[in-house]
Amino acid sequence: MAKQLAGLVLVIAAAQGFWPGRALAGNLRVDVADDLVRLDRAVDWTRGKMIAVLDDRRHKTLDAFARESLSAMTGKESFPGLSPTASLLEWVFNRQAYADSPVIYIKESGLRVHLTAHMPEAARQRIRSTGYMTLRELSDPVVRERVRELEPRFEMGKAIGRFRHAEAVASFADQMLRFVPRPGDATGMEMWYSPKELLAAAPAEVWREAGTERESTLRQLGLPTSLVDISESQAAMILGPWFELQSAWLARDAGRVQSSLDRLAERLPQLAAEGVYPSLQRRILEARYYGMGKFTWGYLLYMLGLLVSVCALVTRWKTPWLIAVLITAAALGLHGYGVGLRWQILGRIPVANMFEAITAAAFGAVALALLLEVLLRRRVFALAGCACGFFGMLLGDQVLPGAVTPMMGILDDLMLRIHTVCIIFSYGMIFVAAIVSCVYLISYYVSRHPAPTLETALIGGVVGTSLLVLSLWAFRQPTGLVSASGIVKLAGASYWFGLASVVLAVVMTVMISLRRFGTTLAALALLLIAAITMWVGSYGFVRGMGWTIMGTSVLVGLVALISLVTRRAGGAALTAWAPEMYSDGGRGWLAGLDKCQQLILGMVFVLLFVGTILGAVWADYSWGRPWGWDPKEVFAMNTWIIYVILIHVRFVVKERGLWTAWMSVAGCLMMAFNWCFVNFYIVGLHSYA
Amino acid sequence: MSTRSVSGLGRPTYAAAAAARRGGMHPVTRLFSSITFGLVILVLILVYACVFSALPQVRGAIEVTEMQIFHHWVFAGLILLFCITLCVATWTRILHLRAIDVLNPLAVVRRFNALNAGVVITHAGLLMLAAGSLWYFGAKVEGDVLLRTARIELINTSGFDRAPIDAIAVEEGGVWGQNMPAFGGPVAFRVMRVHGDRHGPVQEVEVRARVGEEAAQTVFLTPERSVQAISERLALRLVVFPPEETFCDHELAALFISKAGDEQRVAHALAALPLHRERYLDEGSVLKERGTGAVSPSKRTWSVPVLEHWRLPIRIDAPSLPFDVQVTGYVPYVGEFALRAVPSKAGGKPMPAINYTVQSARRTITEPLLALDPARSLSRQAPIEFRWAETPAEREALLASLAGTHELEIELRDPPIRRTLAVTEGQTIELEGTSYRLTVESFLPIWEMASPELAGAFSPVATVRVESADKQYRRTVIQRFPTYSQDVDDTGKRHSNGPYDANLVLRYRTSDEGWLMVVAGPGQPPELGVFMPDGRVQRNPLAPGERVPLPGGASFVLHDQLERAEVVLEPLIEPVAMRRPSLGRQASAIRLRLTGKGAQQGWSESRWVMFSNYPHIDWPPYFPLRRTIVQLPGTDEQWEFVYSRQPHKLDAQILPGKLSVEFFPGRNSVTSWRSDFFVLEPGSGELRPGAVWTNQTHNVGRWTLFQSGADSNHWQYTILGVGNRRGIWPMTIGSVLVTFGSLYAFYVKPWIKRRRQARKEPAPAREAAAPKGMLEVVEARS
Structure with a gap:
């Protein structure tokens, strides 16, 4: 375990070298x-x-x-x-x-x-x-x-x-x-006038006072000479x-x-x-x-709720649970006030652009999660809701332009609004379900296989750090203009990285496969992801992926490490402060989490299908074509197919909860790909969003 | 599902019994009833959809659109497998499979019950959805039709082509006005009344017009009397466009062949035409990129049969034509067409030509020059000329240095005087021993030649005033065509049929802004003369492909020199970075190879044809019809080729009405469009109004029309999308079934199970097991 601990520390230390420096861009100095x-x-x-x-x-x-x-x-x-x-x-x-x-x-x-x-x-x-x-x-x-x-x-x-x-x-x-x-x-x-244009209707004394000739001045300024x-x-x-x-x-x-x-x-x-x-x-x-900054700073409240929820989930104490519910409710109230205010300003439900869709989706999902938490008292719903609200509002605050904009006429349709509400609400629920599934996965691997989990986290940390290292080597700023981002990949970089990945994968397979198949599989999967990232990704994407893999690995590794430490410290201590996670080998705990994710996934399945079909209904009476294999449509279908697979895979596998959790995470990734990447990078009918 | 084979009571479990029953199934049935197999099919469908939707590069490589890739037999096969699996699994596991009596596995006990209804309904819904989709996409046809709004044009009747100055829509109250001093002052007209428009097609328009200070007048325009003068040089013209009977397919291209001038064109569908990539068979030339001149080689020209639908060449089946037609090349995005000299196939007199490139820091010029063609021997983009010298002496004369920036050669016949001088504007030259006094008046770098045989040609000229004892006149001395120099005497008479004063011969040369002259001749290698502004000449031998440096950092490259050449148009490919996405075929071009038959045996020619949006509409600048005309050698017969979209019949005639828009506040952006039109039913002849607007379609027979596009000026034309909608009802019913089935399976079934469980449990047990939370209820009773 000492080696594993050392490895984790090394990964964290290595990451510091690649922490993005304090961004000077965006620092307005006037x-x-x-x-x-x-x-x-x-x-x-x-x-x-x-x-x-x-x-x-x-x-x-x-x-x-x-x-x-x-x-x-x-x-x-x-x-x-x-x-x-x-x-x-x-x-x-x-x-x-x-x-x-x-x-x-x-x-x-x-x-x-x-x-x-x-x-x-x-x-x-x-x-x-x-x-x-x-x-x-x-x-x-x-x-x-x-x-x-x-x-x-x-x-x-x-x-x-x-x-x-x-x-x-x-x-x-x-x-x-x-x-x-x-x-x-x-x-x-009609277009309103600016003060400059209004000069054309200014009384003569204004021009006299200014000491300038009206007609020639207006012509010189390119303004109309009469209104x-x-x-x-x-x-x-x-x-x-x-x-x-x-x-x-x-x-x-x-x-x-x-x-x-x-x-x-x-x-x-x-x-x-x-x-x-x-x-x-x-x-x-x-x-x-x-x-009030469009109320997106509410992500701070959600973050507080998230931390308290984690405590409530792990300890099962009532006080943290109550506090988590109250904080979530307060955050939701603030969130809802912002959404409602925007609705009043616009005079329509705010779901027409990315900012509105994400904040509205997060609101709906958090509301549902809070309701489930109050009714069922599982703790995990509060955690998932806070996580959903946190990410949604954080995106709205830091990334998405939140200006209030009018809606295009083609989008001003009741059926379309119902379709959009169903879809984004289902997306919010997919995220909530994925968080519940992540809790399941962490609980599963940490409680049953902490050492392999820590090893896999180390491998993930290495892979993520490698991506960050390679991003510095493989991308350069060209002398001439090539792209808006200004940074291009060195020719052959993907090839060499792919080759290095294959070699590393073979070495690791030989070293690890003698011990654990699961870790080998995880390592190979991570390497495959990294290789594809280097192959297709831009500079920003490679770095983002590197940080994501590394950050997730560090988090999971730390949890696994804590689990290992507490196990070695004594099972009684473990059971005392996290009883459900560790009694009966965690089976009851995991079974409960499985039921929670099934509860939400059932709603997701129906709502996603209904939302997709309503979109087709709208498209049919809007332009006579219910389905055109637009990338957005296809990936919505793909997301639903994942949940179809999820439902049926439970009939044929032994570890139903585990498979469900992994499929839920996969569905969430597909949803995120559809919502973000397809919207902005693949040209299609839905590119307006 | 439990994997135990024996229950706690010592009996075989349900799973073991079910496995025993399935062991008796046919292997194929067993395969298709397997959930695992069904999951594999679903994963394959998922991967297929992800790859082909997320990666346009893959679609581009195999030349398919989104519709086509999801209509491909591979995808259809996967869907079919999925449907079969769904049917078989549902039948064997639910509908047909009776409940297993674990004491007697072979006994028949009904399995299907209210608990499974949700699943059955969902599966039935999916099958119906799949069937409806198959019908919908199998029969899907999509396209669009252009409807042009009737207009009133103000035309200049003194212009040779009566080009419209401006136009407005035929709409009551429509008004136009502008100050036009060249036409007599302010010109304005207003549409007073319209017979037709919303109540029928335009039949008559009453217009009140006023020009300058003249009294206002009223004119009546009809489709039959469409032009009415309102002044000496202005007229109003009513333009009413014919009804549309066809619409053009979005995806399917077609080649239209007809004799030039013939209205009827025969359409030949090009279903196998590529879409995304440059593909052209090798005919000895390689296409280049616009701007950079980089070579853009063809992508693969062979396709994988069965998997890919495109191919090259595409043979056109038209036995009645005097030639065979093949499509041998395709370019998806043409930046511009450029001229290139190629060896002439038609024979005839020699026509020497060169292809060259001049490149500087600011621009690149690549073009052909034809020495014996007055219009094409001098570049219009830079002072670069190609001359043919039959003899070495002629070459030397062409490449001799100038006396100065402007050189005037004076030759007097009587007395014989010959002098070559550097001259400047205003300079006076007196010829000693004669009465001649010449004054150089001006230099013009570009003078368009008016003679018909020199149409399109131009040259630098010098104007010289000549005074002699008996004559005074002005002579325009033309550098490139000295024999066409013209004299104008003092009475103003222009002497076109020869010089006014044959005693004096003047020749002029200039290199004011520098001049490049390529000189070649029979048996003589080409040579480049660089004429400096001071008149000096640098001479450089030329070899094809060799770069010759020029002053100022520029360079000259001679690509090739031909003795018998003709000029053809070749596409320059737009660099990828400059291409607008989602244009479809709008910027594409195809190459046709024409091979003579019968009397034309032995003749062969390749021509590029640019895409035209509508094969039957020629309306520049909005929708020009880009014809390519080929003349059969040795005949007057001309054939016309148009590359456009496959037309389909509408079920009625559509007469254009009006386009109206709604704006956002400020009137800078449009929020919605509405198109009004009229539908003429073919059988009854009834004319009924129709309209489409944002989120609202209109049906004409089996076709659905919707608002697809419109003029950016918001009135001149509207584009209606057209499509059919078969299979909608099965898809709708299937969707409803899936929804209700899913709701039933997720929420009704557990409730039914809980009720049944509760009925089985004794009352005290129920009370003792009082749960705390809802989930505990679920856990306790499921």
């Missing part, structure tokens, strides 16, 4: 003046931030517009130390002061390489490492030419699109700020406070800023026709939703 911070704090933004803006196909609050625009430009919702609205106004009124501040974020490293090849060393290093470019660098003709060269490349489409959006916000934020409704528009469909549906007095009603706001802002006069903002907030709704300006209630909800 020197914000103290007087600006004071101004921001002195202004009461309550009314001002709820001014409605027409942007990206919907009416949103100024606060939401600020967050989304700044996010597109800088990767963050505001400048450091400032509120989002203040950051936006500072950019709109005082952009030139930041001409040399690196505020424009370029996400893709390959794009950074290509756009900076001609730049001086210091600028090149800064942009490549942090991703931030200045406005002046953005205006560089060489940079613009390079972007134009890349635009026809399909693979660069997303990267260039993000860059163009950032560029548009950086250069034209004032023109994108369309908050002046058209008085004559009763439908609410037919807004009078001079109406324009003056808005332009007056707007110019006041501008001068007050630059003078850092909080009082005048406040009064001009309030006047705008009061007058703008009066301009719009009846029913066009978004209701105050809706704007308040939206401001609250964005102000």
Whole structure:
């Protein structure tokens, strides 16, 4: 066991070398003046931030517009130390002061390489490492030419699109700020005006005061020279406070800023026709939703619940169980409030994009898990629910763009919504079932085969670490542009790794197979996974897989080690603090877990099938084709087939619970592949998601 | 299932008895009733679906679409095996297998009961779903039809082709207006009334129009009188498109062959045509990539019979044609077509040609030049020329250095004077001993030749004013075609039939921006003359494939030189990184090999044909019909080839109506589309309106129409998807059965079992076993 312990420590130590360094990318460093911070704090933004803006196909609050625009430009919702609205106004009124501040974020490293090849060393290093470019660098003709060269490349489409959006916000934020409704528009469909466009309807005295000629100035700015549906007095009603706001802002006069903002907030709704300006209630909800970070920080609460649930599961004590249930309920309440708020803002169930689908799915799954936990008191449901909520909200917080967006017309259909709800709810339940199955698997191998489990964990750790090592060797940044990620595999890297894997597998098979077949099988499986990862994976995928295998192996290894240690310390101690896991060899414990996973998997089986069929029903009356073998459809079918296999394999195997657990995990992986990879990497009908 | 063979009571267990019974089965029946075998089939189906759906590279390698790979006989075979297993297993294990009396294993006791109903219903549902799917996909036909909205065009009647200036939809209240000073001022027109539209096809349109300061006028347009003038140079034209009787298949391509100008085209389906990869038989040339010029060799041209449906060549069965047609090549994504000189098969007079590439840091030019073709001997992309010199003296003259950037050669006949000078703009030259005074007025680098025999050709020219004792005129001296130099005398008369002053001959040469001239001749190796801006010439011998460096870091490569050549179009393949996905065949091209029969025996030609979206619609720039026309040698007969999609008959005629859209706030994005149209029933002749919109289809006979695509300007055309929907009801019923069967098996069956168990247990035992939680109830009673 000492060797095994040493091996585990070595794996953990080796991993430290590959821990990703503190990411500089995404660290927005802008020197914000103290007087600006004071101004921001002195202004009461309550009314001002709820001014409605027409942007990206919907009416949103100024606060939401600020967050989304700044996010597109800088990767963050505001400048450091400032509120989002203040950051936006500072950019709109005082952009030139930041001409040399690196505020424009370029996400893709390959794009950074290509756009900076001609730049001086210091600028090149800064942009490549942090991703931030200045406005002046953005205006560089060489940079613009390079972007134009890349635009026809399909693979660069997303990267260039993000860059163009950032560029548009950086250069034209004032023109994108369309908050002046058209008085004559009763439908609410017409584009609103920006203050700049409103100049075309500005009274003559405005031009006289500015000392500039109207027609030529408007033509020079590329603006219309007349507006037919807004009078001079109406324009003056808005332009007056707007110019006041501008001068007050630059003078850092909080009082005048406040009064001009309030006047705008009061007058703008009066301009719009009846029913066009978004209701105050809706704007308040939206401001609250964005102000609370879309509630995705609730993953912290779920994480706490998860830790307490683990304790409750292992010890079977009542107090941790009660606390876990209460924390889960609180987290679920917060989660549900966020989902509900978004529902109210959108006016429809929030299931139309990836963020909404994952957060809604997690909500449904956690609710079901909590209900089962309260009814059946198995502990494992609370654990699984918290895990599901944790991952769902974490994804929503860290990875997925959560901006509120309108839904495309083709998706605005009752049957489609029912289909989507059924499918995502089933996916949430699949995840919950998989967590229960993971608990089963860990319990099974740790309680019955702790030493082989530890050995397998060591092998997994080695394999995962190898992937991380190889990712450093096998991938390079090319001199020319090859891809958006900017990193390509060395020619032959897959071949050599595959060959090394085969050799290693043969050696390990000879060494281990004399002892344990199961460990050999696990080792071969891990090597196969690693070989395929190196063969098909990009740099990010290889590293992600390496971390996943290594992290899982470390976790499992630690649990196995604890089990071994406590066994050697004495069976009585074990039974005392984890009675059900270790009495009768854990059979009762495992049987209980098996029943728990069956309970959920039965629901998954039916709901997944129903959801898939409803999708076909919708497709049939939407475009006369219920099934087109789209990758999304096929992998939904594949997921269901796994559960069909799961049900029937119980008839022919001895270790039913074990097989069910493994199949449940396989089904979860298939679901994750379908939901994430197929959505984003395989072009098909469902690519809208 | 327990593996014990004897129960605690000393009797054989159910499993042992069941095994004993199955031991009496036929081996095949035993195999198909095996759950393990069924699981193996399911795993194979799973692997098949995963591999072919997740890896488009695999589908691409065997040239199948998603529909085709899941319609393949291998997949169908797996489904069939699964269905057979399901039937046999259900029959032997549930329906047919009677319950085993463990005391008497061979006794017959009914096994099927309410407990198994869920499983039976589920299995029956799956079988029905499979049968319905087989019917659905076996008969599936999909495609689309283009409906073009009637329009009113404003046309310029003084233009030779009456090209439309702009157009609007035929819609009451539709208005167009623009300031057009060249046509007399502001021009506007409004559609006042429309007879037809939503209530029927367009029959008459009343339009009120105004041009400049003239009074407004009303014109009436009908399909018969479609053009009405509104001013001297402007007219309105009503364009009404014919009804559609066919739609085009999404996947099945076809080749249409007809005599040029013949409306009726015969369609030859190309079911075996590849789809994803470049595949072309070797005919002595290799295709290249656009931009990089990298060679793009063909992927394998042999296919695996039975497993793969594509093949090359594809022979077209058309015995009535005077030639055989084979498809010998396919390119999925053409970047552009480029000209290439190839040895001429038609014989005839010599036509020397070269294929070359000039490459610089900024661009690459690859093209042919034909020495004796005025339009094709000088490149339109750069000052590069190919000349044919019959004699060495002619070569020397062509490659002689210039006196300067602009050189003027003056030859006077009487008195005989010959002078070659470097000249500049504005320079005056007086010929001593004569009254001639020449003033160089201007230089033009590009002058389009107007003579019919020089159509398409151009040349640098110099304009020289000539003054002599008796004549004063302006002469345009044309560098490349000196005999076509023109004189204009002081009265303004242009002397086209010869020089006004035959005594004076002027020749002009320039190398203002540099000039490259390739010179070759009979029996003489080709040579490259690099004319520097100062007039000096660097001469370089040329060998095919050898790179010649040029000033400024550029290079010149002569690929080949031909004595009798013709120019053909060849596709340049779009680099993979630049391709848009999911275009299907829209950017593809096929190569045809035509081999003469009968009177055309011995003739053979290869031509590329670009894909056209609709074989019967020629509507540039939206849906141009890309014909390839071949003239049979020695005849006036021209044949037309169109590569497009297989048409299918709709069950009625569809007359276009109107496309309308709904926008998101701001009117920048469309949220939904609606297409209104009319259906003319073939039997009754009844005209009825129809409409499709987002999430709403419309049936026309056996076809379902749905909104598939639309004009980006939201009015000019709509594309309706067309498909059939056989087998829907069996699939629906099967799905319902699976759902209810599953619910029954998971939730009703355990409840029934618990009730039966509870009835068997005595009351005190029930009370004593009082469980704590719901799961304990389940555990206690199951």
